[in-house]
Amino acid sequence: xxxxxxxxxxxxxxxxxxxxxxxxxxxxxxxxxxxxxxxxxxxxxxxxxxxxxxxxxxxxxxxxxxxxxxxxxxxxxxxxxxxxxxxxxxxxxxxxxxxxxxxxxxxxxxxxxxxxxxxxxxxxxxxxxxxxxxxxxxxxxxxxxxxxxxxxxxxxxxxxxxxxxxxxxxxxxxxxxxxxxxxxxxxxxxxxxxxxxxxxxxxxxxxxxxxxxxxxxxxxxxxxxxxxxxxxxxxxxxxxxxxxxxxxxxxxxxxxxxxxxxxxxxxxxxxxxxxxxxxxxxxxxxxxxxxxxxxxxxxxxxxxxxxxxxxxxxxxxxxxxxxxxxxxxxxxxxxxxxxxxxxxxxxxxxxxxxxxxxxxxxxxxxxxxxxxxxxxxxxxxxxxxxxxxxxxxxxxxxxxxxxxxxxxxxxxxxxxxxxxxxxxxxxxxxxxxxxxxxxxxxxxxxxxxxxxxxxxxxxxxxxxxxxxxxxxxxxxxxxxxxxxxxxxxxxxxxxxxxxxxxxxxxxxxxxxxxxxxxxxxxxxxxxxxxxxxxxxxxxxxxxxxxxxxxxxxxxxxxxxxxxxxxxxxxxxxxxxxxxxxxxxxxxxxxxxxxxxxxxxxxxxxxxxxxxxx
Amino acid sequence: xxxxxxxxxxxxxxxxxxxxxxxxxxxxxxxxxxxxxxxxxxxxxxxxxxxxxxxxxxxxxxxxxxxxxxxxxxxxxxx
Numbered sequence: 281x282x283x284x285x286x287x288x289x290x291x292x293x294x295x296x297x298x299x300x301x302x303x304x305x306x307x308x309x310x311x312x313x314x315x316x317x318x319x320x321x322x323x324x325x326x327x328x329x330x331x332x333x334x335x336x337x338x339x340x341x342x343x344x345x346x347x348x349x350x351x352x353x354x355x356x357x358x359x360x361x362x363x364x365x366x367x368x369x370x371x372x373x374x375x376x377x378x379x380x381x382x383x384x385x386x387x388x389x390x391x392x393x394x395x396x397x398x399x400x401x402x403x404x405x406x407x408x409x410x411x412x413x414x415x416x417x418x419x420x421x422x423x424x425x426x427x428x429x430x431x432x433x434x435x436x437x438x439x440x441x442x443x444x445x446x447x448x449x450x451x452x453x454x455x456x457x458x459x460x461x462x463x464x465x466x467x468x469x470x471x472x473x474x475x476x477x478x479x480x481x482x483x484x485x486x487x488x489x490x491x492x493x494x495x496x497x498x499x500x501x502x503x504x505x506x507x508x509x510x511x512x513x514x515x516x517x518x519x520x521x522x523x524x525x526x527x528x529x530x531x532x533x534x535x536x537x538x539x540x541x542x543x544x545x546x547x548x549x550x551x552x553x554x555x556x557x558x559x560x561x562x563x564x565x566x567x568x569x570x571x572x573x574x575x576x577x578x579x580x581x582x583x584x585x586x587x588x589x590x591x592x593x594x595x596x597x598x599x600x601x602x603x604x605x606x607x608x609x610x611x612x613x614x615x616x617x618x619x620x621x622x623x624x625x626x627x628x629x630x631x632x633x634x635x636x637x638x639x640x641x642x643x644x645x646x647x648x649x650x651x652x653x654x655x656x657x658x659x660x661x662x663x664x665x666x667x668x669x670x671x672x673x674x675x676x677x678x679x680x681x682x683x684x685x686x687x688x689x690x691x692x693x694x695x696x697x698x699x700x701x702x703x704x705x706x707x708x709x710x711x712x713x714x715x716x717x718x719x720x721x722x723x724x725x726x727x728x729x730x731x732x733x734x735x736x737x738x739x740x741x742x743x744x745x746x747x748x749x750x751x752x753x754x755x756x757x758x759x760x761x762x763x764x765x766x767x768x769x770x771x772x773x774x775x776x777x778x779x780x781x782x783x784x785x786x787x788x789x790x791x792x793x794x795x796x797x798x799x800x801x802x803x804x805x806x807x808x809x810x811x812x813x814x815x816x817x818x819x820x821x822x823x824x825x826x827x828x829x830x831x832x833x834x835x836x837x838x839x840x841x842x843x844x845x846x847x848x849x850x851x852x853x854x855x856x857x858x859x860x861x862x863x864x865x866x867x868x869x870x871x872x873x874x875x876x877x878x879x880x881x882x883x884x885x886x887x888x889x890x891x892x893x
Numbered sequence: 894x895x896x897x898x899x900x901x902x903x904x905x906x907x908x909x910x911x912x913x914x915x916x917x918x919x920x921x922x923x924x925x926x927x928x929x930x931x932x933x934x935x936x937x938x939x940x941x942x943x944x945x946x947x948x949x950x951x952x953x954x955x956x957x958x959x960x961x962x963x964x965x966x967x968x969x970x971x972x
Contacts, residue, residue: 343925348918380954383927411954463924489937492956496938496949590958593947594940603947603958627918704919704963705947708926709956 286335287326287446288369289401290359290391292384293341294710295375296403298322300433301338302719304443311726313858315365319354319624328447329440337369344387344463349627359391371397371449373442378415378430379408379711381477385470386463392426393461397449400428401442406435407711412482420477434716488583488712495587505591509610512575516568516614516645523567531560550747558743559736562797565615568645569731570724572614576607577723581715586707593705599687600694602628602705605635609686612642616852618727620859630698634690636859637698637869640852641686641845643679649799650843651678657824658836674840681844685876697868742796742850750793767792781878782838782885786830794848801848834888841884846877897948897964899936905969907932914966923963927952933972936964 289297302309305324314321319340326336339358340351347353354363361368374391376384392398402417421428427445431438461469495501535556542548579585585607593603604626612619619639626632659671746767755764762768771789778788786805794801806823827836847853847870856866899905907930912920928934928950937956938949946961 343922346921348921348925382953383955386925386927464929467927467929488956492938492949498938498940498942502941586958590938590947590949591941593958593960594942594944597946597960627922701916704916705958705960706919706922706926706963707958709949709958 284334284370286369287371287373288337288339289373289375290339291375292343292387294708295377295384296433297338297341297375299716299719300375300401300403302722303433303436303439305336307722314354317350317354319351329444345390371446373446374398374400375403376400378402378405379411379413381474382471385473386466389466389469392424398426399445399449400424400426402428402430403433405430406432407713414479415477416479423473423476491712496590501591505588516572520567520571524564527564531556554744554747559740561799565645566728569614570728573724573727576611577720578715581719583710583712586709589707599690601631601634601690605631608635608639609642612639612644615644616640617855620855630700634693634698636856637693638686638690640847640873641682643682646798647843649802651675653802653823654836654840657827658833678840678844685845746793746796781882782835787839796850798843798848833893834885837888838881838885842877842881845873845880847873894969895965896967896969897961899969901936901939904935904972906972907934907967908970909968911966926957
């Protein structure tokens, strides 16, 4: 007998596969992409009763072996062993939602018919019992001809039996060759098998139907959604501040410590001003991203996210998108990178591309430091009415400008470049359930790790390159380093281009390092105005005075308008390249967003000047 | 009567589906979710604010969200 090496979880979406995967593998997970496609490959180590490890993969949820989305295509190819470089899993673990058997058994029959070693996990049996459904796993086992193990992934029930069944599954000979049956017949059989397995069914008032009556109410539903979004944003922006400040202080401390211990040299400056400050300025956004993802993961795990998509579908349809685009766009308010990665769940490729292209227009948290500094310096802190401050109103206007811009762009794209049949919206609304803390924790850890790894690679590289551009060639005596540097020369050229929209050379110079990440504009303006400051907050206060001396109000407003649209984020470009498999779409994104930014800043500058501001 | 015209909560059975009105992938997806001839369905929720789109349809023990255009391709009779 050869040693068992691989197994895979397969099943419909919402079968509780991910929870089962987490319960079986714990935190020993590896997340990557399947080569050549942007579908996530989740793999982990499962320990058999003999103590031997098996690679367990969590295949994307699918309704059948005839794919309708990139996710389903990967699942089908991996199961059939057609995926290049990916051996077919030796044991297939079919995950069924116990309370939705007649649906889930359709795909299950298709898998079992392959005649491969197969085990069935009759999952979420507790939810079925809650709904008054009593099942007979033995009857199901007889009907299907493969072992059926009742499980409750989140309570770790039935896991040992399931692992034992996986270990034994290998010796089963492929004996279930069934003649080809078509979809309709399979559905009829699924019904019969499900009915036979149901011992009793009391029609209890199902919890999710009652919740839906409130949460999907035509008027109450959207109101609840908007209230929830308000809470999320409040938590992201207010709740993260103490943690972000602490991280910021930590970065400053490290910066100073390194500066004090290493003798002055160019290498030291590269380490402190380049690496630590640069990477540090991005790492401080970690708390916001973690908080945002906490809400997104909780909304997904509880089943509410599908309801949010339902409620937003009508609005998204107005610009040619569907409710599915809502989740990625919501994520983009924290950061476009997780937002663009979340577009993978959109089945229609044109919808997905449109969503990716407009995601950078959602006001991400990296714009906030820039907005905060400029608004504090130029917009008087006075109340307009009823405690609504003028500064807050301007900030809101910047957010709205991004959303309206995105909607208009989506509308135009869907009628030109991503033209095609109006995309549909077909989506299962899963049952409500309490998110399990462990699953949330694993999900959060994975998101945070992806973000930090990016900060450690792409952002690190870009920061070092920019530092080199700003520091070479070295200045002669009496010459300003910035003026002498390559970046300074680029700024001189750029200044000619941005002069018509009201930008001076200092602003042009700030735009260059801000290509790495928008918030770098603040620290680079501070450097340019030679403000001696230890941390960004102090720099921001002193910087305000400098800005007021050197800029006019129309210039400041133009600068704000620029940042609403400008694609000043290397990571977004990089992730777009990866998600669209090429340079075509990131190049298009750069071009159209810079064009929009230029037009918006120019219009703002000339309108403000004409208005005599 | 087509599914999109059904009053909320009324139980019905799908008697015919005009698949030609739907994009192939959408048709396949609807079938995969059990929305096919013979399925017992009911409209559970309809629209947001004053609109009529999208619909939430219960089929078996599942609730599926779909658009009115999809529901219009399905002929139902009360059950």
